[in-house]
């Protein structure tokens with residue numbers, strides 16, 4: 001049994017039910033369960049990604065045994081604040097794989113510098129893996145705002161977008177990155193990218209807007225402004241939903257619960273605060289354009305005053 005499945009098995013999950021870890025459905029299901037504990041209202045995406053992650057772990061295991069299996073790269077498409085970054089980060093966390101987030105907008109704006117980005121990615125991943133290159137080579141690479149890499153009508157930017165798409169292509173194809181380790185005197189080292197799991201992410205508003213369960217294919221991506229070579233290497237496209245009022249309520253509840261560490265409150269009070277904040281959010285409708293990002297500021301604002309007053313009361317008690 002490989003190191004990866006071994007590690008998963010050691011965890012105290014409900015993964016190893018009667019079928020045991022050899023049953024791929026069990027493992028994917030275990031990952032799915034962990035994902036849905038953190039990411040609300042995206043069950044279809046969690047399901048697809050749990051299988052993607054399971055396959056990735058299997059690939060890691062087979063790689064150790066000297067067999068390289070083909071991999072697929074996937075794309076998360078969905079509105080802002082619906083949990084794309086959260087999903088990718090959670091995937092890495094639950095199986096303890098190194099994770100790097102690359103911002104495509106940034107790459108395009110900084111301009112194409114022939115492979116530079118790739119070296120930086122290798123550096124970050126090796127650092128994240130505590131210097132253990134073998135582990136870094138199994139990492140999850142999350143490329144955010146990928147829709148900014150589409151060709152525009154601006155020639156300069158087009159050239160950059162093309163350059164960055166090419167840079168990424170060489171990684172997706174399992175090319176080797178040569179990098180110079182920071183603390184070593186001599187020579188460049190090779191970083192094998194053939195087992196990196198790529199997750200691309202973007203809003204793709206024009207492709208998914210108003211389309212329930214939008215089914216995006218490579219052809220759509222090419223029309224959108226991606227090189228065919230690039231689009232064709234994205235095997236799995238996952239559409240994410242807008243967050244419903246119910247999901248927002250769950251998010252509010254979770255955050256209010258966190259405040260009980262600062263401001264002890266009985267359960268009834270917790271319920272009342274949750275309802276109150278939720279109805280405030282539904283009234284201002286900010287969730288329709290901010291997604292889950294609307295929750296934090298509102299909850300913080302709500303409790304700021306209460307915590308301030310609480311401080312006053314405690315001071316009064318002391319002074320008496």
Ligand SMILES: Nc1ncnc2c1ncn2[C@@H]1O[C@H](COP(=O)(O)OP(=O)(O)OP(=O)(O)O)[C@@H](O)[C@H]1O
Pocket residue numbers: 038039040041042078079080081082083084085086087202203243251291292293
């Ligand atoms: N489905 C969800 N379940 C739980 N939390 C969520 C969900 N969607 C968003 N959030 C919360 O909202 C915030 C923003 O989420 P996230 O960064 O994942 O959005 P995103 O889809 O990556 O947005 P963007 O396209 O703007 O990058 C985070 O704090 C996250 O915890």
Ligand SMILES: [Mg+2]
Pocket residue numbers: 084085086144
């Ligand atoms: Mg994001």
